[in-house]
Amino acid sequence: DTAVSQTPKYLVTQMGNDKSIKCEQNLGHDTMYWYKQDSKKFLKIMFSYNNKELIINETVPNRFSPKSPDKAHLNLHINSLELGDSAVYFCASSQVGQAEQYFGPGTRLTVT
Amino acid sequence: GDSVTQMEGPVTLSEEAFLTINCTYTATGYPSLFWYVQYPGEGLQLLLKATKADDKGSNKGFEATYRKETTSFHLEKGSVQVSDSAVYFCALGGDYKLSFGAGTTVTVRA
Numbered sequence: 001d002t003a004v005s006q007t008p009k010y011l012v013t014q015m016g017n018d019k020s021i022k023c024e025q026n027l028g029h030d031t032m033y034w035y036k037q038d039s040k041k042f043l044k045i046m047f048s049y050n051n052k053e054l055i056i057n058e059t060v061p062n063r064f065s066p067k068s069p070d071k072a073h074l075n076l077h078i079n080s081l082e083l084g085d086s087a088v089y090f091c092a093s094s095q096v097g098q099a100e101q102y103f104g105p106g107t108r109l110t111v112t
Numbered sequence: 113g114d115s116v117t118q119m120e121g122p123v124t125l126s127e128e129a130f131l132t133i134n135c136t137y138t139a140t141g142y143p144s145l146f147w148y149v150q151y152p153g154e155g156l157q158l159l160l161k162a163t164k165a166d167d168k169g170s171n172k173g174f175e176a177t178y179r180k181e182t183t184s185f186h187l188e189k190g191s192v193q194v195s196d197s198a199v200y201f202c203a204l205g206g207d208y209k210l211s212f213g214a215g216t217t218v219t220v221r222a
Contacts, residue, residue, distance in 0.1 A: 099205025
């Protein structure tokens with residue numbers, strides 16, 4: 001069983017479009033995250049959710065809107081896509097009180 | 113704020129060579145420290161961790177020791193294999209986030 005899954009794995013779209021990436025974890029964790037990995041492989045936190053509540057929004061443009069319908073899911077919706085949004089987006093989860101995080105396989109977003 | 117400085121790559125080695133990737137950190141308090149590995153085309157996998165000073169994390173022949181006095185968590189492996197070719201990330205556990213180093217690309221040649 002996949003612990004943290006993301007769909008889609010690849011996403012190619014044009015500037016100005018709106019797209020969503022879905023994330024699900026079956027680990028029973030309370031905390032979920034979105035990270036962005038740029039073309040130089042640098043990883044940076046975007047959002048953290050604990051028990052469906054937003055904890056961290058790391059100066060991400062408001063075109064990015066995370067939504068957590070329940071503790072097992074954290075989706076990422078992106079409006080008005082820009083070229084600079086091209087990156088790999090990783091979802092992760094952890095247990096409350098534990099720093100150790102488990103990552104999904106990533107979604108490679110390409111904006112043309 | 114919390115930050116991680118990691119040895120820049122790329123690093124190219126021959127099989128059975130010794131690998132060291134340096135990692136130092138800046139943080140308040142006593143964070144947990146991690147090494148994650150990213151194989152080509154894949155997501156991040158937790159390689160090893162240490163939660164307090166002098167802890168040694170180990171997995172798959174890799175080791176790292178949490179050194180509070182030098183604020184370091186260097187990764188080592190005594191004899192690398194071609195299958196160890198990957199990007200290695202040092203990370204520091206903070207409040208509801210991980211802070212990552214820049215990643216070190218390691219290529220092992222047969």
